[in-house]
Amino acid sequence: MAAAATERDETTRRLADANRRIADLNGQVGILLPEVARLHQLTGKEEGTDRGLTDAHRQIASLTGAVGQRDQEIDRLRSALQEADQKKMVQAEKDLVKSLQPEIRSGNVTVHHSGDKLIINLAPALLFEKGKDRLNPAGADALTRVAGVLKEFPEKPVQVSGHTDNLPIRGALAKLFPTNKELSLARAQQAAKILTESGVSSSNISQNGYAETQPVADNMTEAGRQKNRRVEILVTF
Numbered sequence: 001m002a003a004a005a006t007e008r009d010e011t012t013r014r015l016a017d018a019n020r021r022i023a024d025l026n027g028q029v030g031i032l033l034p035e036v037a038r039l040h041q042l043t044g045k046e047e048g049t050d051r052g053l054t055d056a057h058r059q060i061a062s063l064t065g066a067v068g069q070r071d072q073e074i075d076r077l078r079s080a081l082q083e084a085d086q087k088k089m090v091q092a093e094k095d096l097v098k099s100l101q102p103e104i105r106s107g108n109v110t111v112h113h114s115g116d117k118l119i120i121n122l123a124p125a126l127l128f129e130k131g132k133d134r135l136n137p138a139g140a141d142a143l144t145r146v147a148g149v150l151k152e153f154p155e156k157p158v159q160v161s162g163h164t165d166n167l168p169i170r171g172a173l174a175k176l177f178p179t180n181k182e183l184s185l186a187r188a189q190q191a192a193k194i195l196t197e198s199g200v201s202s203s204n205i206s207q208n209g210y211a212e213t214q215p216v217a218d219n220m221t222e223a224g225r226q227k228n229r230r231v232e233i234l235v236t237f
Contacts, residue, residue, distance in 0.1 A: 015077040022070045089237040099145045120233040133186040147198030159234045162188035165225035166212040185209025
């Protein structure tokens with residue numbers, strides 16, 4: 001993975017250089033255009049204006065051609081970066097599936113990707129003591145294994161989100177978390193804390209609590225509500 005990171009860094013550097021060169025070329029074109037306009041006004045009035053105008057047009061054509069070549073290079077470099085990131089995401093997904101096999105088999109974890117997003121869903125039954133936001137040992141262990149994969153991609157943003165079903169909080173838990181919004185955020189924060197303690201860059205992690213606003217199943221059934229209660233880790237590649 002270190003070699004892949006070095007290759008990506010080099011491609012990113014070349015892309016930045018190409019963008020700077022385009023800005024420089026466009027600046028040169030911008031300088032020439034007023035001169036062309038001036039020469040057009042003087043055409044036939046002063047000796048040498050026709051030759052100067054021809055030279056200016058030639059320079060603009062040359063610069064425009066160089067800009068076009070740089071644009072093509074930028075497109076190629078961007079495609080290379082996207083391809084490299086796609087390969088990284090697929091490999092990360094494979095590594096996570098391998099590392100989390102027991103939890104996946106038990107139905108407590110799912111791992112998949114959509115577009116440029118790698119999505120890990122963990123059931124609260126795995127992570128937390130029933131009706132609490134405190135992580136249990138099994139949950140902390142699973143998150144530590146997730147971090148073991150994600151820390152290899154320190155440049156990728158990681159969003160940790162807590163989700164609930166649509167049932168209101170009852171009993172003693174309601175004194176700590178009056179709403180599902182507060183409970184979902186607290187659980188996301190606990191999960192993010194383990195990830196950062198296990199090596200994921202804290203500067204790239206965000207935490208959100210969405211309560212029942214982003215269901216993935218029907219809240220009218222217990223099976224659906226169980227799917228909606230989750231902590232989701234989303235990594236953008």
